[in-house]
Amino acid sequence: MKIPQEDIEELRGELEAERDSLEEELASHGRVQNDTGEWEGASIGFEGEEADPNDVADQIEELATNIPLVKELEGRHTDAIDALEKMDEGVYGICEECDEPIDLDRLKANPSARTCIKHADR
């Protein structure tokens, strides 16, 4: 089954919007590591301020929240980018496990799905 072009365009729009909003979220909760280009959780907005013990506690709490959050956001960001690359290569909508086409309803629910419903692990 080939995905109709109009559905591809609709899904592409959703993936691009998802990618952009994830990049904004990543920028507000983390920073890019210069050496690897990967995101890491960070506490934003405390730099240059006096080291008030309350600020330090807030900062630690923020980091504890942001590190796993950024990890999750980055995973979704990678999924969206990979899906867009597959569209460019003409292999979008193919299960990574069995090479069978992914159900269109599944793609519409989750445009960055990597697997068919049988191989869904999340």
Ligand SMILES: [Zn+2]
């Ligand atoms: Zn499969």
